[in-house]
Structures are given as C-alpha cells and as structure tokens.
Amino acid sequence: xxxxxxxxxxxxxxxxxxxxxxxMLTIPYPEIQADETEEVVLYGIEYLKKKVDGNFFIEDSxxxxxxxxxxxxxxxxxxxxxxxxxxxxxxxxxxKNRRACFVSVIGYYDGKEHLFRGECExxxxxxxxxxxxxxxxxxxxxxGKRKTFGEMEIEEKNLYSHRSKALKKFIxxxxxx
Amino acid sequence: xxxxxxxxxxxxxxxxxxxxxxxMLTIPYPEIQADETEEVVLYGIEYLKKKVDGNFFIEDSxxxxxxxxxxxxxxxxxxxxxxxxxxxxxxxxxxKNRRACFVSVIGYYDGKEHLFRGECExxxxxxxxxxxxxxxxxxxxxxGKRKTFGEMEIEEKNLYSHRSKALKKFIxxxxxx
Numbered sequence: 007x008x009x010x011x012x013x014x015x016x017x018x019x020x021x022x023x024x025x026x027x028x029x030m031l032t033i034p035y036p037e038i039q040a041d042e043t044e045e046v047v048l049y050g051i052e053y054l055k056k057k058v059d060g061n062f063f064i065e066d067s068x069x070x071x072x073x074x075x076x077x078x079x080x081x082x083x084x085x086x087x088x089x090x091x092x093x094x095x096x097x098x099x100x101x102k103n104r105r106a107c108f109v110s111v112i113g114y115y116d117g118k119e120h121l122f123r124g125e126c127e128x129x130x131x132x133x134x135x136x137x138x139x140x141x142x143x144x145x146x147x148x149x150g151k152r153k154t155f156g157e158m159e160i161e162e163k164n165l166y167s168h169r170s171k172a173l174k175k176f177i178x179x180x181x182x183x
Numbered sequence: 184x185x186x187x188x189x190x191x192x193x194x195x196x197x198x199x200x201x202x203x204x205x206x207m208l209t210i211p212y213p214e215i216q217a218d219e220t221e222e223v224v225l226y227g228i229e230y231l232k233k234k235v236d237g238n239f240f241i242e243d244s245x246x247x248x249x250x251x252x253x254x255x256x257x258x259x260x261x262x263x264x265x266x267x268x269x270x271x272x273x274x275x276x277x278x279k280n281r282r283a284c285f286v287s288v289i290g291y292y293d294g295k296e297h298l299f300r301g302e303c304e305x306x307x308x309x310x311x312x313x314x315x316x317x318x319x320x321x322x323x324x325x326x327g328k329r330k331t332f333g334e335m336e337i338e339e340k341n342l343y344s345h346r347s348k349a350l351k352k353f354i355x356x357x358x359x360x
Contacts, residue, residue, distance in 0.1 A: 036226070075264070081216070081258050084258060087252070089254050099273070
C-alpha cells in the first residue's frame with residue numbers, strides 16, 4: 007500500500023483506476039513558485055518525507071499554452087480558481103495557434119526521490135464542452151481527437167492523458183524497480 | 184547598512200529614494216504558492232536567514248483585481264512575464280468593476296521577523312499608458328488620480344504607492360524599534 011498525498015479527489019479517482027493499492031491522504035505541503043513542475047514536486051517531497059510514515063507519492067500537473075508563453079503553467083491550479091476556463095478562452099480569442107500541452111509529474115518517495123513525467127499534446131477548444139473531468143478538461147482536446155477531456159469518461163481520458171502516462175512509468179518502476 | 188535582497192532593480196531604485204543606507208544583494212530564494220503575500224515573504228526570510236550575514240529585508244508585491252477574483256495576486260510576477268499587461272486588459276474587456284489593489288509586503292530580519300504591509304487602492308486603465316515604472320504600472324491608476332503609475336516619476340509614484348506605504352512603516356520601525 008502506497009499513500010497518495012493530495013487534496014484533489016478527481017486525481018485520486020483517475021489514479022485509483024490504474025493502481026488499486028493506494029490510499030488518499032490529505033496533508034497540505036508548500037508548493038514553490040518555479041519554472042518546472044519537477045521543482046515543485048521535489049520541494050513537496052522534501053517537506054513530506056519528514057511527515058509521512060511509509061512510501062508515498064504526490065502529483066502536480068499543469069497546462070502549458072504555447073501562444074500564451076506557457077501560461078498558466080505551474081500556476082494552473084491558482085489560475086483556474088481565479089479566471090477559470092472562461093478567462094483562458096478570453097485570452098485565446100483570435101489566436102490562431104491553439105497548441106497546448108498538459109504535463110503531469112509524479113514524485114515517489116521510498117527512501118529516495120523518483121520522478122515520472124507524462125505529457126499530452128493537444129489544443130485549446132473554442133468553447134467549454136463536457137462536464138466530466140475537472141479543471142481545464144472541458145477546454146482541452148488531445149491530439150488527433152475531437153472530444154475534449156471534459157466529454158470523456160475516466161477510462162477514455164486515461165488512454166491519452168498526461169497523468170496516465172506518468173502513472174504508467176510509475177507502475178513500471180514499481181514492478182521492476 | 185541593511186541588505187535588500189532582490190533581483191529587481193526597479194524596486195531597488197524606488198526604495199533607495201526613501202532609505203539611503205541600503206545595499207542591493209541578489210540571492211535567489213524560494214517563493215511558495217500561497218494565498219497571502221505575507222506567507223511568501225515569511226517563507227523567503229526563513230530560507231535567507233541562514234544565508235545572509237547581517238540584517239536584511241525582502242519585498243514582495245502583487246496586483247489584486249476584484250472582478251478577476253484577485254488575479255493575478257501573488258503570482259503577479261509570473262503572470263506579467265507570460266500574458267503581460269495586454270493579457271490583463273483582455274481579461275478586463277467589458278468589465279464595469281475595474282477596482283484593483285496593489286499590495287506590498289516588506290519582511291525585515293534582525294534576528295526576528297517583522298512584516299510591514301502597504302496597500303494602494305485604484306483601478307485598471309482601459310489601455311497601457313506611460314513608460315515609467317515597471318510591471319503593471321502602465322495599467323494602474325491610483326484612487327483619485329488620472330495618471331497611471333507608468334506616467335509618474337518615482338517621486339510622484341512614491342506619494343501614493345503600496346511599496347512606499349510599507350516602506351514608511353518600516354522606516355518608522357527602524358527609528359523607534
């Protein structure tokens with residue numbers, strides 16, 4: 007059994023579909039302002055390793071939009087809470103380049119730090135579509151698809167998503183450490 | 184002599200006009216993702232107090248826009264670098280409520296932590312005006328004025344600004360600790 011330290015139930019549900027033997031534990035930890043998701047995750051592990059008794063992992067993700075200089079990036083969660091998908095769509099009005107990349111980084115601690123990164127390329131939709139998923143899911147269309155993540159069930163989203171890709175690497179590591 | 188730990192020359196120049204006996208020193212320090220500027224500053228002091236030999240202060244500031252749920256807030260610096268003033272003006276299109284507040288928090292360390300907060304109420308201009316100052320100055324009009332901070336010399340900006348208000352409290356403290 008591994009602890010997943012998060013306060014985000016949606017993430018827990020997505021990950022639970024792929025690794026059964028996890029337990030959600032909510033312990034707030036500091037997130038630093040950085041350029042890379044990896045830095046945020048390493049900083050979180052550093053703080054949590056003194057507080058958690060047992061192996062644990064955390065996950066941080068962000069949406070990086072090319073034509074907005076990678077905004078909202080590692081501040082995706084805060085920016086979602088303030089301007090939301092409507093704000094992003096407003097900033098994207100009349101933008102021809104709608105390319106975006108979802109990034110997920112999982113940090114696992116078993117006495118040492120291990121990082122697993124997953125990316126999902128795609129584009130920003132012209133309007134919000136779908137009520138599934140969470141966060142930016144209703145405005146993100148993965149490459150080669152027509153539906154947004156907001157229009158997909160967890161199982162379908164997990165076929166393409168950044169988080170599932172990071173998780174696959176993590177699962178491989180757990181099998182063959 | 185007191186060290187001002189910053190990498191922002193504009194801030195140093197503004198502050199230098201009010202306290203002569205400071206020296207700019209650039210040491211990067213982690214900034215956490217938090218709700219309040221005070222938390223970011225306290226975290227910075229905690230990190231720096233082991234590295235700086237002597238009394239020092241840091242300053243963090245943010246622009247809090249009411250109708251955007253306080254966006255860009257404590258992430259003002261990152262958000263400026265990505266979407267800039269043009270992005271803010273885009274998000275403010277057709278917003279009737281243009282109220283905003285600039286906040287500055289100075290954290291001083293002399294063996295203990297001391298915080299000084301300054302606020303400047305105002306509104307977001309309809310377009311960028313002026314090339315003085317830095318950051319969001321060209322789109323911020325302090326209450327009761329017509330000019331943006333971007334159209335003011337440092338001396339005039341210092342009559343109203345959040346940073347100068349925090350600084351006045353800090354100067355009083357240095358006189359009568």
